[in-house]
Every structure is written in structure tokens, then in C-alpha cells.
Amino acid sequence: MVDFIQNCLDGIMLGSSYALLAIGFTLIFGVMRRLNLSYGPSIMVGAFVGTLVYLEFKANAVAIAAATVVGAVIVGIYVERLCFRAIRRGAAVASMVSSFVIWMQLEEIVTVVFPDRTYFFPPMVTADPIDLGPFFFKVENIVMFAVAAVMTVLLHWLLQYTRFGLALRAVSENPRAALFMGINVGAVMFLAFVIASAFGGVAAYLIVSADGQITPLFGLWATFKGLIAMMLGGMGSIPGAILGGLLLGVVEAQSIWYLGTEYRDLSAYFLLFLFLVFRPGGLMGQLAVERELAATRRV
Amino acid sequence: MDDIYLITILSNIGMISFIALSAYLLLVVGEISFGQQAFFAVSAYGSGIATAMWGWPIWLGLLWGALVAGAAALVVAIPTVRLRGLYFSVATLAFAEMVRLIFEIFTYQVEIDGELVGPDGSDGFRDIRAIYDSNVSAFEYMLIIYGLLAVVLIGFLILERSRLGAIFRMIGEDPMLTEMQGLNVTKYKILAVVMAGIVAGIGGALYAHLATYVEPKIFNVMLGVHALAYGLIGGLGTAFGPLIGVAIDIGLLESIRAISGYRMIVFGGLVAVLLIVRPRGLLDEAAMHWLRGRWRGLIRAEN
Numbered sequence: 259m260v261d262f263i264q265n266c267l268d269g270i271m272l273g274s275s276y277a278l279l280a281i282g283f284t285l286i287f288g289v290m291r292r293l294n295l296s297y298g299p300s301i302m303v304g305a306f307v308g309t310l311v312y313l314e315f316k317a318n319a320v321a322i323a324a325a326t327v328v329g330a331v332i333v334g335i336y337v338e339r340l341c342f343r344a345i346r347r348g349a350a351v352a353s354m355v356s357s358f359v360i361w362m363q364l365e366e367i368v369t370v371v372f373p374d375r376t377y378f379f380p381p382m383v384t385a386d387p388i389d390l391g392p393f394f395f396k397v398e399n400i401v402m403f404a405v406a407a408v409m410t411v412l413l414h415w416l417l418q419y420t421r422f423g424l425a426l427r428a429v430s431e432n433p434r435a436a437l438f439m440g441i442n443v444g445a446v447m448f449l450a451f452v453i454a455s456a457f458g459g460v461a462a463y464l465i466v467s468a469d470g471q472i473t474p475l476f477g478l479w480a481t482f483k484g485l486i487a488m489m490l491g492g493m494g495s496i497p498g499a500i501l502g503g504l505l506l507g508v509v510e511a512q513s514i515w516y517l518g519t520e521y522r523d524l525s526a527y528f529l530l531f532l533f534l535v536f537r538p539g540g541l542m543g544q545l546a547v548e549r550e551l552a553a554t555r556r557v
Numbered sequence: 558m559d560d561i562y563l564i565t566i567l568s569n570i571g572m573i574s575f576i577a578l579s580a581y582l583l584l585v586v587g588e589i590s591f592g593q594q595a596f597f598a599v600s601a602y603g604s605g606i607a608t609a610m611w612g613w614p615i616w617l618g619l620l621w622g623a624l625v626a627g628a629a630a631l632v633v634a635i636p637t638v639r640l641r642g643l644y645f646s647v648a649t650l651a652f653a654e655m656v657r658l659i660f661e662i663f664t665y666q667v668e669i670d671g672e673l674v675g676p677d678g679s680d681g682f683r684d685i686r687a688i689y690d691s692n693v694s695a696f697e698y699m700l701i702i703y704g705l706l707a708v709v710l711i712g713f714l715i716l717e718r719s720r721l722g723a724i725f726r727m728i729g730e731d732p733m734l735t736e737m738q739g740l741n742v743t744k745y746k747i748l749a750v751v752m753a754g755i756v757a758g759i760g761g762a763l764y765a766h767l768a769t770y771v772e773p774k775i776f777n778v779m780l781g782v783h784a785l786a787y788g789l790i791g792g793l794g795t796a797f798g799p800l801i802g803v804a805i806d807i808g809l810l811e812s813i814r815a816i817s818g819y820r821m822i823v824f825g826g827l828v829a830v831l832l833i834v835r836p837r838g839l840l841d842e843a844a845m846h847w848l849r850g851r852w853r854g855l856i857r858a859e860n
Contacts, residue, residue: 287643293643293646295782340829340833341829341832344833345832345833345836346836349832349836349837351584351589351789351836352789352832352836352837353832354589355785355786355789355790355828355832356828356829356832356833358782358785358786359786359821359824359825359828359829359832360825360829361825362821362824362825363821363822363824363825363826363829365821366819366820366821366822366825367822370818370819370822478778478779482650482778485647485650486647486651489643489644489647493643520658520661520662523654523658524655524658524659524662527651527652527654527655527658528651528655530647530651531648531651531652531655534637534640534644534647534648534651535636535637535640535648538640538644
């Protein structure tokens with residue numbers, strides 16, 4: 259039982275980084291209705307910008323984190339302009355494939371600039387794990403969890419209590435109607451992309467600094483973890499993204515403990531497959547799916 | 558030496574064309590699959606087991622691989638085909654990753670001539686030697702690949718002129734409208750997924766025997782997404798589209814050695830720009846319509 263609870267705690271800590279990745283994903287998908295496969299690679303580039311700042315200037319943690327976020331946002335803007343803004347509406351598949359080829363491009367740029375496969379990434383804090391009764395916590399995981407919580411609250415405030423948040427929700431609900439209300443849809447989409455990239459940058463910094471190293475493969479990893487967490491929680495739902503991320507983390511932690519490392523991803527994908535077949539809306543998005551289905555039936 | 562290099566590249570183009578065609582078929586019915594590599598993998602293992610372990614002749618092994626892939630596709634299609642859009646895409650992704658991860662732990666070996674043969678988890682499956690044992694040269698094998706590709710391609714061209722092809726395109730345009738014509742969309746989609754699985758399976762079986770060695774990590778999601786991209790680069794208007802995509806990526810860029818190392822930087826940028834101008838690829842439906850019109854005009858002028 260102690261093991262089980264410890265695994266759950268570990269899973270929640272791990273899951274909070276997945277949640278951050280999924281929030282960025284779901285923001286972009288919710289507003290654009292298009293899948294950005296370059297999401298992971300663009301924050302990977304951000305993390306390499308952070309590495310560069312560290313290698314060149316021996317900068318401190320705050321500067322590295324800032325460089326990571328700025329890098330992720332700049333690359334995010336590049337992706338938005340090239341793969342989303344420039345491709346006409348209705349060509350969602352073209353956007354997705356375009357974001358995929360840009361992913362390949364980003365990965366190769368990184369391997370050209372950083373020829374060694376793996377680079378050291380300075381940890382955020384160096385402290386011993388904290389014991390609490392029979393359970394223990396790693397400090398960097400607690401920081402990760404805390405940052406994820408703070409950023410979620412911030413995002414909630416932004417979406418629910420500001421004019422921009424209202425505009426964003428309107429665009430996400432119905433872009434055409436939003437346009438008629440005088441909302442600058444293009445600008446809202448752009449800003450949503452920037453915010454999502456910033457979230458991704460923060461997530462990238464937290465994950466990579468907890469790992470202590472960075473490789474170009476981080477892009478692939480981040481894209482697919484974010485995608486799974488988003489789908490588990492329900493597409494386009496922020497609370498869903500958080501719950502989905504946490505669920506993914508807990509499932510992974512439990513399967514590592516009870517089944518072995520090689521079952522970690524297998525059980526995650528199995529769970530995802532079951533969810534998609536039996537509850538495609540995920541934990542939180544079910545209503546939207548049912549609404550759509552009801553509409554189809556009516557027709 | 559150069560000849561071998563050329564044959565290798567051409568064989569690769571041929572084999573990857575199968576998986577590109579399989580992704581293309583699903584794009585035609587309006588579905589995006591991130592998981593065609595699963596059928597490629599299932600068939601590579603299935604046909605390898607048949608020839609290397611059960612001692613089947615190579616043609617039977619290829620057939621078996623394609624059938625196993627088709628059966629796997631049926632198993633995925635039944636629960637997932639009602640899902641739409643991204644849900645279907647991610648379901649295929651989840652399935653394909655499950656297949657890959659199962660092969661990472663799948664061990665099934667028998668002793669043949671004092672040596673253990675068979676898939677061995679993440680160490681892969683060595684010694685699928687059927688084509689070397691039966692003295693098929695690399696050139697002859699390339700001819701086999703292109704012979705099968707021609708058969709599949711002719712099948713696609715016939716399909717596109719048939720009622721079934723029209724139904725597939727109609728589903729891609731608007732499934733609800735198709736349903737209202739009294740057509741069972743679910744049934745046709747299952748058929749499309751199974752056909753796509755078989756096509757990918759042929760490629761996988763050919764791959765296993767040429768490489769003689771398969772390991773699970775080859776069949777990762779990158780293979781599937783590349784397959785998807787080829788159709789969109791070459792164009793969704795004709796089955797030649799995906800082949801053009803493969804030829805551009807593997808053939809053209811592999812041969813320009815000046816940009817090796819920067820290949821994806823150039824190629825990625827070019828494709829991104831191409832997709833802005835032509836979001837459904839070089840030979841899209843409109844281009845094919847125009848080309849067919851010109852073709853008919855030429856024939857009329859001859860008579």
C-alpha cells in the first residue's frame with residue numbers, strides 16, 4: 259500500500275510536467291482546430307537555446323529558464339507563421355504535415371549546431387530528497403508541481419477574467435461568429451500560440467533540468483507525451499489536459515513499479531487506445547463529443 | 558559499387574512506396590493515420606517467421622505477411638473506424654506504438670541447424686535469409702519489388718475508375734452525405750483500412766527479406782508520419798502522388814550529396830512552402846482533372 263501511494267505521488271509529480279505540455283497542446287488545438295506536431299521540437303529548440311546560454315555565459319538558473327522560454331516562443335512564432343497562418347483555412351492536414359516537416363528541419367538545425375547527441379543541462383536546485391513519514395519527494399519534482407499549479411491558476415485567470423480570455427474562448431467556440439463580433443481572430447490565434455509556446459518553454463525547462471541532460475529526441479518525446487495527455491483528458495479542455503497529464507504520470511509510475519520499465523509506454527498507449535474506443539472525449543471532453551454525435555444523428 | 562548503391566536506393570524507394578500508398582488510401586477516405594507502420598511491422602515479422610522459421614517458400618511468406626497485416630488492420634478497424642478526425646489518428650498512433658512496444662518484448666525462437674532463429678525482443682529478428690538461400694540477386698529482388706509495386710499501382714488506378722473508388726472519394730469529401738445515399742460508410746471505411754493494411758504489409762514483407770534483419774525501433778512513428786507526408790507532397794489526386802513524394806525525398810535528396818547533413822533543413826523548408834501554395838500536394842485533384850482534360854484533348858487531336 260505504501261508502494262502504491264508512493265507511486266501515485268511520483269506519478270503526480272511526473273504528471274505535472276505532462277500536464278504543462280498538454281495545456282500548450284490543448285490551447286493550440288482548441289483555438290486552431292489543427293494539430294501542431296512541431297510543438298515538442300520547438301520547445302526542444304528552446305531548451306537548446308538555454309543550453310547555449312549556459313555553455314557560453316555560465317548563466318544562472320533564472321537566465322537559462324528565461325532563454326529557454328524566449329527560444330521556445332520565437333520558434334513557436336516561426337511555426338505559426340509558416341505552418342498555420344500561411345496555409346488557408348480548411349487545409350488542416352496540410353498544416354499538420356507542414357508542422358511535421360518543420361519538426362524535421364528544427365531537429366536537423368539542432369544537430370548541426372550541437373553535434374554531440376547529449377548535452378548537460380544544469381539542474382534547477384541541488385537538494386536532498388525530503389522524507390515525509392514513509393514517503394519521500396524529490397525537490398525538483400515539488401518545484402515542477404508547484405510551477406504547474408501556479409501556471410494553471412494564471413491561465414485560468416487569463417481565460418476567464420480578461421477580455422483577451424473572452425476573445426480566445428469565443429474564437430475557440432466559433433471563429434466566424436467571433437469575427438462578426440469584431441474580434442481580431444488572427445491576432446487571438448497568434449497570441450494563443452505564443453502563450454502555448456511559453457507554457458511549453460516552462461515545461462521544457464522544468465523537465466530537462468530535472469533530467470540533467472538534453473538530446474534532440476526530447477522534441478519527439480514532448481510532442482507525444484503532450485498529445486497523449488491531451489487526448490486522455492479530452493481535446494480542447496484545460497482542466498482535462500491537467501487531469502490527463504496527471505493520469506498519464508500515475509499510470510506510468512504504477513506500471514514501472516509493478517510491471518517493469520518496458521511496460522511503461524505500453525500501458526500508457528493501451529490506456530489511450532481504450533479511452534479512444536470507449537470514451538473518445540477523454541476525462542473532461544465527453545460532452546463535446548456527445549453533442550457532435552447527437553448533431554450527426556439529428557441530421 | 559555504384560550499381561549496388563543505385564539498386565539499394567531504388568529498392569528503398571519501392572518498399573517505402575507501399576507504405577506511402579497505404580497512407581494515401583486512407584487520406585482519400587478522409588482519415589489521417591499515424592499508424593501504417595504497424596502493418597508494415599506485423600508483416601515484416603510475420604513473413605520473416607514464415608520463411609526463416611517455418612521454412613515456407615518466399616512467395617508464400619510474402620503472401621502470408623500481407624494477409625497477417627490485413628487481419629491486423631481488420632482488428633484495428635472494427636473498434637476505431639467510427640472515430641473521426643484526430644481521434645482516429647491518435648487511435649492508430651496508439652495501436653502502432655503498442656505493436657512496436659510488444660515487438661520490443663516479443664521473443665519466439667526455435668533452433669535451426671544449431672542456431673537460435675527468431676524474434677528476440679529489442680535485439681530484433683536476425684537471419685531472414687530466404688532470398689540469399691534461394692540465390693536471388695539484389696537486382697532480381699529489385700525487379701520483384703517493382704513488379705509487385707506495379708501490380709498494386711494498377712490496382713489503385715483501376716480502383717480510382719471504379720464505383721468503389723468513387724465511394725471512397727465521396728466518403729473523404731463528406732461522410733454524412735455518403736451515408737444519405739444509402740451507403741454504409743462504416744463498412745466501406747473498414748474495407749479501406751484493411752486494403753491499406755495489406756498494401757503496407759506487402760512493403761513490410763519485402764523490407765524484412767531485403768534487410769534480413771528487423772528490429773522494433775525501425776517501425777516507430779516517424780515511418781508512419783513520413784508515409785503520410787509523401788502523399789501530401791506528391792498530391793492526393795492520384796496514386797502516383799505518394800510515389801512522387803517518396804522519389805523526391807529518398808531519390809532526389811539522397812543523390813544530391815552537396816546538401817547531405819543539411820538535407821532536412823532544405824527539404825523541410827521547401828515542403829512547407831509547397832504546402833502553402835498547394836495544400837493538397839503537387840498532383841492534387843484539380844491538377845489531375847486538368848491533366849486528364851489535356852490528355853483527352855490530345856487523343857481527340859490525334860484522331
